[in-house]
Amino acid sequence: MAVNNYEHVWHNGKFITWREATVHVSTHALHYASSLFEGIRCYDTPHGPAIFRLKEHTDRLVNSAKIYRMELPYTREQLAQAMVELVRLNNVKHCYLRPLAFRGEGEMGVNPLKNPIEVYILAWAWGKYLGDEALRNGVDVCVSSWQRFAPNTLPAMAKAASNYMNSQLIKMEAITNGYTEGISLDTNGYVSEGSGENIFVVRDGRIYTPPMSASVLPGITRDSVVTLALEMGYALSEQNIPRELLYIANEVFFTGTAAEITPIRSVDRIVVGKGKPGPVTHALQDRFLQIVQGRAEDKYGWLTLCNLPVAAAR
Numbered sequence: 540m541a542v543n544n545y546e547h548v549w550h551n552g553k554f555i556t557w558r559e560a561t562v563h564v565s566t567h568a569l570h571y572a573s574s575l576f577e578g579i580r581c582y583d584t585p586h587g588p589a590i591f592r593l594k595e596h597t598d599r600l601v602n603s604a605k606i607y608r609m610e611l612p613y614t615r616e617q618l619a620q621a622m623v624e625l626v627r628l629n630n631v632k633h634c635y636l637r638p639l640a641f642r643g644e645g646e647m648g649v650n651p652l653k654n655p656i657e658v659y660i661l662a663w664a665w666g667k668y669l670g671d672e673a674l675r676n677g678v679d680v681c682v683s684s685w686q687r688f689a690p691n692t693l694p695a696m697a698k699a700a701s702n703y704m705n706s707q708l709i710k711m712e713a714i715t716n717g718y719t720e721g722i723s724l725d726t727n728g729y730v731s732e733g734s735g736e737n738i739f740v741v742r743d744g745r746i747y748t749p750p751m752s753a754s755v756l757p758g759i760t761r762d763s764v765v766t767l768a769l770e771m772g773y774a775l776s777e778q779n780i781p782r783e784l785l786y787i788a789n790e791v792f793f794t795g796t797a798a799e800i801t802p803i804r805s806v807d808r809i810v811v812g813k814g815k816p817g818p819v820t821h822a823l824q825d826r827f828l829q830i831v832q833g834r835a836e837d838k839y840g841w842l843t844l845c846n847l848p849v850a851a852a853r
């Protein structure tokens with residue numbers, strides 16, 4: 540997917556242009572993957588552009604930095620404010636926001652501690668991540684031969700660029716074999732997540748999702764879906780999911796900022812349920828989209844309106 544980028548970029552407290560947003564080849568992150576990021580959607584709502592769960596995404600970036608001993612030179616408030624201002628300056632109705640913090644140019648070698656920390660925020664237009672039909676009809680996926688990294692190897696709770704080398708192996712294998720996406724298992728053989736999405740399974744009226752101990756990213760859409768599912772009266776368990784439950788489930792779906800709530804219609808060519816999005820997936824997808832698109836009351840305060848003065852934007 541080519542980047543349909545927006546002109547203005549935030550860099551270390553200043554606005555620059557997309558073309559100016561470049562780095563030197565000796566940048567530490569390019570050699571040693573010392574880079575952390577976030578992915579956030581800003582939705583077009585009747586009240587103007589609104590960023591979804593800005594606080595939680597900013598908190599996750601700060602947590603990723605803490606895990607990697609990276610002292611961000613900006614506060615949570617400054618980063619959140621920068622994203623609101625970036626949306627305004629680019630004058631867009633909706634976009635995808637990509638804050639990125641990495642170790643820059645300076646020393647060479649594995650020790651990253653002396654390299655400067657660079658923070659950028661990019662904005663671009665991102666449509667339906669898994670394809671235009673995906674949200675409506677579902678996607679065909681496989682279980683990957685690549686496992687998710689083991690606990691105490693790479694921290695799954697950090698959204699770090701290094702984790703996405705594992706995701707890339709999963710994604711490339713899936714695409715090469717004719718699937719849209721791959722699901723990784725954890726090192727105990729339980730279901731973990733997609734290459735860029737968390738996963739939910741519905742069986743006999745109960746919703747299941749893997750726990751944090753299954754090497755999953757603590758997804759913010761995952762958390763939103765758990766909140767909505769409980770609000771809507773569904774029984775939900777965070778528990779280890781054996782691979783075969785995917786094959787005999789009534790419904791399976793992915794969640795993620797890019798993928799939103801994407802139904803899964805087959806796993807390893809075994810049809811899930813009736814081979815089309817089921818009622819629970821539908822109900823959650825509807826409720827989620829109504830809230831993020833500003834068509835239902837924002838009762839959890841998940842939207843930050845960008846048209847308001849910054850101090851009042853929430």
Ligand SMILES: Cc1ncc(COP(=O)(O)O)c(C=O)c1O
Pocket residue numbers: 578706732733734735736737755756757758759760761794795796797
């Ligand atoms: C590996 C992985 N898991 C899960 C998710 C879903 O997280 P979120 O809902 O916060 O976007 C993402 C996307 O960010 C991801 O890359």
